Amino acid sequence: MNRFFLILGLVFASLTASRAQPSGHISDLAFIEGHWQGTHNGGPIEAVWSxxxxxxxxxxxxxxxxxxxxxxxxxxxxxxEQGPVVRVRHFKPGLIAQEDKDKPDHYTFVEASKGRAVFEKTGDALRVLYEKRAADQFVIALGRQQDGKWVFKDLFTFNRVK
Incomplete structure (x- = not known):
């Protein structure tokens, strides 16, 4: 009987470990490659991704x-090994860094599907969604938990520069 519970425990631990560490690949983000433009807070916003x-x-x-x-x-x-990791640094005019020298914002991979990838900010209950909405449009949205579900709100909407 003890052997049964030991085996059951090992199977459960194996399944839990595989769920706890999602895997993804940098190629899941290929859809954001390119030159993009939009508007934010009344001004133009431009993004370029390799x-x-x-x-x-x-x-x-x-x-x-x-x-x-x-x-x-x-x-x-x-x-x-756990999937893509996003590191972000913000700079004010004059290239004045906003984050500490050794502490960029850090986002770990959560999940990806075709034209969609989700990351979670380390140490914060914040998620970032990169999502292709049309052939020449993608959105960056921020997500927070509400009533036990992740709710995303568009932050930037980009259109491909042709």
């Missing part, structure tokens, strides 16, 4: 208002 190459990809966002820069964001996405 193609996934090897174990990484890189991107940036530039936000402006009244023809002046308001914020730069630099993204580095790297493949790990």
């Amino acid at each position: 193609a996934p190459t090897g174990d990484n990809m890189i991107g940036f966002i530039r936000m402006m208002k009244d023809s002046k820069i308001t914020l730069y964001e630099l993204f580095g996405i790297e493949q790990t």
Whole structure:
């Protein structure tokens, strides 16, 4: 009888461990490659993303208002054993860093499907959704839990620059 419970426990632990560590690949983010534009807070916003190459990809966002820069964001996405990890740094005009030197924002992979990827901010109950909504449009949305479900609100809507 004890052997039965031991085997049952090992099977359960194995299933739980496989669910606890989602896997994904940097190629799941290929849909955001390119040059994108939109508007945010009354000004233009521009994003450029490289193609996934090897174990990484890189991107940036530039936000402006009244023809002046308001914020730069630099993204580095790297493949790990647990899936892609997004690291983000924010810079004010003059390339003044907002995060501490050794502490970029860090987002771990949650899930991906065709044209969609979700990451969760380390140490915060915040998720970021990258989602292709049309052939030449993708959205970055922020998610928070409400009543036990993740609810996402669009933050940036981008259209591909042709």
